[in-house]
Amino acid sequence: MQQVRDTRQRLKHAFLTAAVAVAFTATAGGTASAQTPTYVDAKKPGETVKLYSAPDKKSRVIDAPTLPLLVQGASQHDFYPVKVDGKPYWADGLEVKVVRSAQARCSQSAGIQAAGTLGAAANRCQ
Incomplete structure (x- = not known):
């Protein structure tokens, strides 16, 4: 029974790690270009x-x-x-x-941001 719980915890941890990696990759794809004038x-x-x-x-x-x-x-x-x-x-x-003059390149803009929003900027991807 303990072995089943340990396996579930390991699977849960692996799933969360994969989800964080996918989210990081998706947000990193919308950063500014390195070749800006x-x-x-x-x-x-x-x-x-x-x-x-x-x-x-x-x-x-x-x-x-x-x-x-x-x-x-x-x-x-x-x-x-x-x-x-x-x-x-x-x-x-x-x-x-x-x-x-760095500009964000993304398919969808974040739109209007409030000053209290973390990372708020006019030039930001969603």
Whole structure:
């Protein structure tokens, strides 16, 4: 009789574990894409962004003519690579605001969320 109870508990535990794994997989499928564009912009409106010819403070070249600038690769030494008129430059990560436009990709939006709802956001999957 004890063996039957132990078997039932093990089956119940296995079923719950499988259900949690399926639920996690389903929610993880609606997360934001890893390949989202990243931009650098001035910290405050009206400010300029200084651009450098190399990823160091010694090589200041120009102020960015237009903003925001698309980041063109991986950062180095806290500098972001950008291009202006086809020429490569570097923007100091401490002097700019980094804007990542991540968007959720899902088949059904979560809709309107209350502030008290865990994980509430306008860009969220159900």
